[in-house]
Amino acid sequence: MVQKKKKIKRKEIQEDQLVTTFYKVEEFYELHKQNIIIGVAAIAIIALAIIWYQNKKTEDNQEATTELAKVIPLFEKGSYKKAVEGEPGTNLIGLKSIVENYGNTEQGEFAKIYLADSYYYLGDYKNAKKYFEEYSGKSKLHKAAAYAGIAACYQKEGNFLEAANFYNKAATVSKFNPLTPDYLLNAGINFIKANKKDMAATVLKKIKKQFKTSAVAGEVDKYLAQI
Numbered sequence: 001m002v003q004k005k006k007k008i009k010r011k012e013i014q015e016d017q018l019v020t021t022f023y024k025v026e027e028f029y030e031l032h033k034q035n036i037i038i039g040v041a042a043i044a045i046i047a048l049a050i051i052w053y054q055n056k057k058t059e060d061n062q063e064a065t066t067e068l069a070k071v072i073p074l075f076e077k078g079s080y081k082k083a084v085e086g087e088p089g090t091n092l093i094g095l096k097s098i099v100e101n102y103g104n105t106e107q108g109e110f111a112k113i114y115l116a117d118s119y120y121y122l123g124d125y126k127n128a129k130k131y132f133e134e135y136s137g138k139s140k141l142h143k144a145a146a147y148a149g150i151a152a153c154y155q156k157e158g159n160f161l162e163a164a165n166f167y168n169k170a171a172t173v174s175k176f177n178p179l180t181p182d183y184l185l186n187a188g189i190n191f192i193k194a195n196k197k198d199m200a201a202t203v204l205k206k207i208k209k210q211f212k213t214s215a216v217a218g219e220v221d222k223y224l225a226q227i
Contacts, residue, residue, distance in 0.1 A: 064102035068111055071095055080118040099131070109137030116149050125153040144173040148183055155190060164190035168203060181207050181214035188223055197227045 070092050074083040086094025093101075095115040102108035116131035132149040135142060151166035167187035171180045184203045191200035204220050211217060 060102050061105035061107050064098055064105050064107035064111065067093055067098050067102070068095075068107055068114070071098070071111075072114070075114055075118060078121075080121045084115060084118045084122075103134075106137055106139075109135055110139075110142060112137075113142055113145055113149070116146070120149065120153060125156055129153045140174045141177060144170040144177050144179065144183065147173065148179070148186075151183075151186065151190070155186075160190045160193035161196065164188075164194055164196065164199070171203070175210070181211040181216045184211070185216045185219060185223075188220075192223060192226055201227055 071083050071086070071094060074080075074092075075095075082094070084095050086092045086097060095111050095118060098111040099108060099115050103112065112131045112135045116128045116135075119125075119128035119131065129150055132146045132153070135146040137143070147166050147170035151163045151170065154160075154166060155163035164187045167183045167190060171183035171187060174180065177183075184207050188200045188204040188207075191197070191203065201224065204224055207214065207217055207220050
């Protein structure tokens with residue numbers, strides 16, 4: 001007489017699969033133990049490096065804030081050369097050194113705008129453009145200011161088309177920037193100087209349509225009349 005087969009319960013099947021999986025994992029580990037240990041060690045080293053980098057960046061940002069606070073009063077007084085170079089023999093290192101030492105921090109990025117502005121006021125438009133172009137911080141206001149700074153340099157050099165393009169670029173960064181209407185007006189003025197009247201009309205009419213309550217809105221008709 002054939003014995004009736006014992007019904008295998010689902011729980012027993014799961015337990016058996018678990019045991020089988022365990023032994024497979026154990027076998028895999030024994031075969032690749034060295035590579036796994038190296039891999040885990042590498043991940044740990046990378047994680048520690050990331051933590052160290054973040055801590056270092058935070059410290060550098062704080063130091064940049066401290067150094068920048070010493071220089072800004074010189075900039076505001078119009079002592080642009082001293083603001084750029086600092087004062088040898090003192091603890092005032094200047095904007096150029098702040099950018100060189102802390103340029104990868106947010107405050108270091110902010111220092112690039114001050115450094116570029118300083119060069120602009122000193123008449124060194126080449127270096128001014130260089131540091132305006134290097135700005136890569138998170139602030140939309142500063143990004144727009146950097147584009148406008150590049151535009152101002154081109155305008156001083158007589159390249160009105162490039163000046164207009166960068167003023168227009170500054171205006172597109174954020175419509176909530178209170179200086180956006182000013183950037184559009186400057187773009188329009190430079191497009192007129194570059195004999196690009198259609199482009200001038202486009203940006204000037206944008207002021208009338210989107211920023212009619214702005215301080216510069218009253219000047220738009222004067223320039224539209226020139227087109």
